[in-house]
Amino acid sequence: MKASGLTRREVLAATAAGALVPAAFSQTAKPNIVYIMADDLGYADVSCYGRREYKTPNIDSLAAKGTRFLQAYANSAVCSATRTGLITGRYQYRLRVGLEEPLVPRPDDLGLPPEHPTLPSLLKKVGYGTTLIGKWHLGGLPKYGPLKSGYDHFWGFRWGALDYFTHKDGIASTGKEDLWEDDVKIHQNGYLTDLMGDRAVKVISDYATARQPFFLSLHFNAPHWPWEGPGDEAESQRIRSLQDRDGGTLKTYAEMVTRMDFQIGRVLKVLDAAKIAGNTIVIFTSDNGGERFSDIWPFSGRKGELLEGGIRIPAIIRWPGHIRAGVTADQVGISMDWMPTLLAAAGGAPDPAYPSDGMNLLPVLTGATAPVPRTLFWRFHNRVQRAHRDGNLKYLRIAGNEYLFNVADDPLERANLRNRQPEVFKRLVAAYAEWNATMLPDYDDIGPGGAPGEPLADRYSVQGKR
Secondary structure: OEEOOOOHHHHHHHHHOOOOOOOOOOOOOOOEEEEEEEOOOOOOOOHHHOOOOOOOHHHHHHHHOOEEEEEEEOOOOOHHHHHHHHHHOOOHHHOHHHHOOOOOOOOOOOOOOOOOOOHHHHHHHOOOEEEEEEEOOOOOOOOOOHHHOOOOEEEEEOOOOEOOOOOEEOOOOOOOEOOEEOOEEOOOOOOHHHHHHHHHHHHHHHHHHHOOOEEEEEEOOOOOOOOOOOOOHHHHHHOOOOOOOOOOOHHHHHHHHHHHHHHHHHHHHHHHHOOOHHHEEEEEEEOOOOOOOOOOOOOOOOOOOOOHHHHEEOEEEEOOOOOOOOEEEEEEEEHHHHHHHHHHHHOOOOOOOOOOOOOOOHHHHOOOOOOOOOEEEEEEOOOOEEEEEEOOEEEEEEOOEEEEEEOOOOOOOOOOOOOOOHHHHHHHHHHHHHHHOOOOOOOOOOOOOOOOOOOOOOOOOOOOOO
16 A cells, blocks of 8 residues: 555544554444445546546545555446446356346346345344445346345435436336335435435434444445436436437536535535444445546546446545555455455355355455455456456457556556567466356347447447448
């Protein structure tokens, strides 16, 4: 770990708050857990990661008092597949639902099997109350849902995107509202990001009053399309498709992200007011790489691509007195690591019948061990993408082309080392094939996926007319 890009004053304040961490720690009470996940947020879309057009002071405060990852990855370049990896702690390619990119209603009615152990269900076994606020996107009723997969309570939406004002869905394409409290459909006026913040403040207050350890998943829709800030109700009425191909601006995007940051600030304040911040783990991250208005520097690519910009994400964790504060971590991490990490912090463990593919990050976060090299794999249907990171080297196949990159020295993925290091290239390709044989096979009953070229002039996917 090394000092972050935060100011000296912020680092000193964080150090005074508990940056000195023993190699092993004891706890008198199970830590509360607040897991905050943005949707389609790019690596550099918050100011502590480099965004210049606006500030995110509340997210930055988490970095000042916690650890900011420089090499955090999403399990996938799209939402529902990553959410499968996160909640199960395993490669999503082990489950049929995880092959969907993204999950949409299908005749064969896919979803996360209720019998599969999950992070919330395993935390419940060790005494936690569990609540999901926001996006589920792992299958619809009657077979699937948050209450069937370990959550005690749910307030949010079941599919992949909502209009921020009408709360009509943009994935299931029913044109109907998709807002729920537990398994009851509800109607509620308001800007979606604000409604989630209101609910999170109430849930935390209630848990604090009950003195029950809790796991709160706060899965924001922001800054996922449609591009609507808190004052854009008229824009909500204008757009015909929630994908909003002809809408949005950098100004609108800034309003969406900073409003989410404001609501995160409210969550942090209620933790302080309830005097439980000192025993609460707070994590902030994203489900995949950035979209059309995102800042993904110093990477290339975007959501839907296995280039670094499609899978490298911001990730921050704060746990006062247990992990180091005001530092950055070079440890490579991935979404599915959070299950074994949080279970270890809570005194639980993964189900031995469903061993985690993730890594417990606590030894590195507490300073007990040095960062360790990782071997990670991805695949993506669209354009038959394949990726394998081994240490600092990365094999990538995309649109029929194959590459070998050193992503530590060349994060933009510009210098193809395939011909300079042919034996290394062959080794990584062979290792990918060996791993892939242990996963569910791909299926071919899918369309091309991805964004069309017409509204995306700078993408390799452009298919113009001669």
